[in-house]
Amino acid sequence: MKQLLTHLKNIHHLSETIQEQLQHCFTQLVLPRNELLIAEGKICRHLYFLEQGCLRGFYNLDGKEVTHWFGFENDFVTSFHSFITQEPAVENIQLMEGCVLWAISRETLNGLLDKYHEVERLTRIAYEQYYLRLEERYVNGQFKTAAELYENLLKRTPHIIERVPLGYIASYLGMSQETLSRVRSRL
Amino acid sequence: MKQLLTHLKNIHHLSETIQEQLQHCFTQLVLPRNELLIAEGKICRHLYFLEQGCLRGFYNLDGKEVTHWFGFENDFVTSFHSFITQEPAVENIQLMEGCVLWAISRETLNGLLDKYHEVERLTRIAYEQYYLRLEERYVNGQFKTAAELYENLLKRTPHIIERVPLGYIASYLGMSQETLSRVRSRL
DNA sequence: GCGTGATTTTGACCAATGTCAAAAGTTCTG
DNA sequence: CAGAACTTTTGACATTGGTCAAAATCACGC
Numbered sequence A, B: 001m002k003q004l005l006t007h008l009k010n011i012h013h014l015s016e017t018i019q020e021q022l023q024h025c026f027t028q029l030v031l032p033r034n035e036l037l038i039a040e041g042k043i044c045r046h047l048y049f050l051e052q053g054c055l056r057g058f059y060n061l062d063g064k065e066v067t068h069w070f071g072f073e074n075d076f077v078t079s080f081h082s083f084i085t086q087e088p089a090v091e092n093i094q095l096m097e098g099c100v101l102w103a104i105s106r107e108t109l110n111g112l113l114d115k116y117h118e119v120e121r122l123t124r125i126a127y128e129q130y131y132l133r134l135e136e137r138y139v140n141g142q143f144k145t146a147a148e149l150y151e152n153l154l155k156r157t158p159h160i161i162e163r164v165p166l167g168y169i170a171s172y173l174g175m176s177q178e179t180l181s182r183v184r185s186r187l
Numbered sequence C: 001g002c003g004t005g006a007t008t009t010t011g012a013c014c015a016a017t018g019t020c021a022a023a024a025g026t027t028c029t030g
Numbered sequence D: 001c002a003g004a005a006c007t008t009t010t011g012a013c014a015t016t017g018g019t020c021a022a023a024a025t026c027a028c029g030c
Helices: A002-011 A016-023 A080-085 A106-115 A117-141 A146-156 A158-163 A166-173 A177-185 B002-011 B016-023 B080-085 B106-115 B117-141 B146-156 B158-163 B166-173 B177-185
Strands: A027-031 A036-038 A046-052 A055-061 A064-071 A075-077 A092-095 A099-105 B027-031 B036-038 B046-052 B055-061 B064-071 B075-077 B092-095 B099-105
Touching: A002 A016, A002 A046, A002 A117, A046 A106, A055 A166, A064 A166, A080 B117, A099 A106, A106 A117, A117 A146, A117 B080, A117 B117, A146 A158, A146 A166, A146 A177, A158 A166, A166 A177, B002 B016, B002 B046, B002 B117, B046 B106, B055 B166, B064 B166, B099 B106, B106 B117, B117 B146, B146 B158, B146 B166, B146 B177, B158 B166, B166 B177
Parallel strands: none
Antiparallel strands: A027 A099, A036 A092, A046 A075, A046 A099, A055 A064, A055 A092, B027 B099, B036 B092, B046 B075, B046 B099, B055 B064, B055 B092
C-alpha cells in the first residue's frame, strides 16, 4: 500500500485527505504463478496495481497465443478495453510469477473521479504516460527487422529478457520463437 | 467552432459557462495542401482540432518516410509526444488536403484543466478513447499477412482508401507500396 | 541425482514480402 | 492540349522469416 501511494504521488501530488481515502479503496490480492487475472470473454470490473511480480496479456489468434504486453512492478494493469467500455475482454492476463496486486473497482474509482479533481488529474496524466508508451512501441515496431527489434528490446527494456521466457518475448516482438532464437545466436 | 463544441459535448457534458469560455480559447487556422503543421525537431506547443480536411503523421527512418497515422475531420491532432513532454518532435504532420483547424496552446489548455474539473474529465475521457484506438491498431497489426491487413483496413476504416494515396497507406500498414499494389490486384 | 515436461536451439525447406527497374496511368499546370 | 511530375502497377529476383520436426538444454518435483 505504501508502494502504491508512493507511485501515485510520483505521478501527481495528492493531498493528505485523498491519500487517507485511497487507503480504503484498494484491496490486496496475492496470487500464484500461472493464475489468470483476467479471462477472455469476461467483463473486467477492476483496475489493478502490480506491487510485486510480473504478468502478460495475450489473446488467441487462429489457435495460437499472441502475447502483446508485459506488466511489471508499479504498472497499472487490466484489460483497458474491457474496463473502459465494459464489454467482454478479448484478452487474457496471466501471472508469470506469483504476484501481489491491489485492486480497485470501477465504481469506487468513478466515485473518486467524481469527488476529486486531483484524482481525475492523476488519471489523465497516467493515461498520457500509457499512451506515449504504447505509441513508442508502435512506432518502434514498424519496418524493423527481427534483429533490430530484439536489439531495441535489449536497449530499452532489458529487464524483460531477465524475467520472461523467450517464447513470449518472440510473440511480443511479432516473430516466431525460432527466428528469435536465431537472432540471438547471431549476436 | 460550432463543430468543435458539438464534438466536445459528444465526449462529455459541458456547462454553458465552460462552452462560453472555450470559444475564446481556440483560434482558427486555414492551411493549404502539403503544408507542414508540425516539423521534426520543433517543440509542439499547440493541440489542434481538425474541422475539415485530412493529414498524416510521418517520421524518417533510414532516409525513408514512414507514415504512422492519419487524421480526419473531428480528430484532435498534434505530436502528442512533443506536446506532452515538451521535447522536440520526432515526427512531421503534413496536410494531405487544404484544412481548417482550431488551435489551443498548451498554456491555455493547462489553465482550463486547472480551473475546470469538467475539462479535466473531458480530456481524460478523450485520452481513454485515443488509447483504445491505438491499442486496437496495435493488436490488429501483429502477426497478420499483408492481405489481412488490407482487408482489415477496408472493413474498419474504408474512408482512408478514398482520400489517401496508396503509397502512404502501404507505409501505414507496414508494407511496401508494391506489395499493397499486388494485394489489391488479387482481390 | 533422476526423470519428466517445458523451453530453447538447430536444420531443411518453403512462402511471403522486399528491392530495383521499367512501364503504364493519372493529375496538374501553363 | 502538351508536357512534366507524380502515382501506381508489373516483372524478375533476392532475402527474410515462417513452418515442421527433431535434438539439445533446462528446471523442478520426488
